Amino acid sequence: DADVTQTPRNRITKTGKRIMLECSQTKGHDRMYWYRQDPGLGLQLIYYSFDVKDINKGEISDGYSVSRQAQAKFSLSLESAIPNQTALYFCATSDSMADTQYFGPGTRLTVL
Amino acid sequence: EDQVTQSPEALRLQEGESSSLNCSYTVSGLRGLFWYRQDPGKGPEFLFTLYSAGEEKEKERLKATLTKKESFLHITAPKPEDSATYLCAVQVSAGGFKTIFGAGTRLFVKA
Numbered sequence: 001d002a003d004v005t006q007t008p009r010n011r012i013t014k015t016g017k018r019i020m021l022e023c024s025q026t027k028g029h030d031r032m033y034w035y036r037q038d039p040g041l042g043l044q045l046i047y048y049s050f051d052v053k054d055i056n057k058g059e060i061s062d063g064y065s066v067s068r069q070a071q072a073k074f075s076l077s078l079e080s081a082i083p084n085q086t087a088l089y090f091c092a093t094s095d096s097m098a099d100t101q102y103f104g105p106g107t108r109l110t111v112l
Numbered sequence: 113e114d115q116v117t118q119s120p121e122a123l124r125l126q127e128g129e130s131s132s133l134n135c136s137y138t139v140s141g142l143r144g145l146f147w148y149r150q151d152p153g154k155g156p157e158f159l160f161t162l163y164s165a166g167e168e169k170e171k172e173r174l175k176a177t178l179t180k181k182e183s184f185l186h187i188t189a190p191k192p193e194d195s196a197t198y199l200c201a202v203q204v205s206a207g208g209f210k211t212i213f214g215a216g217t218r219l220f221v222k223a
Contacts, residue, residue, distance in 0.1 A: 004155075042116065042213030043156075043199070056209070090155050099144050099203055101211075103155030 003027045004104035006091050012110045019078040021107050023091030030096045032074040034066060037088040049074055081111040114139040116202050118214035125221050128189045133217045135200030136182040143205035145183050147176050150197045190221045
């Protein structure tokens, strides 16, 4: 079984809809991240959490919110989706003692 | 401004034709440099971490090196299964948590 899972894998929605992307991990890592990937651009950090009670904004947090429900779960919400939020979204985890991040398989989100 | 640039954007090689990918960086303080491999439709997969100039890491046909301004990913005698996008990321030591990803190099290896 995959160590980092994301649901859904694909989602098509309409402008103005609320969307939640979910991430679960079995690696036992404290730290979790949400990234966005657009064609021709590097991964951009949306939010990150270093433990259950910790939430931090990344470089592109506007229009997004997150919830860390447990050590193993970190969800990303788009309160009112807009077309320029169409992208690939990746969840990642890392251990507090190491810097290496481990990524999930991604969610392809299309906002019409 | 902290910046990571990868070159070339795309690279086409024949099987067995060795080459190098470049990752140049300008950051306020380097905590670590990471190389990832990304296959189509999948998340990035960790390859190497380098922490200081002069450091080298190897794995099968791949070798990563680091200087004070750039890193190289050398691919020796590549095979078609090495075809993927290779991502470089730099973790910055100043100003809290910050990791900057390059846009990647798409590698195509033809049999």
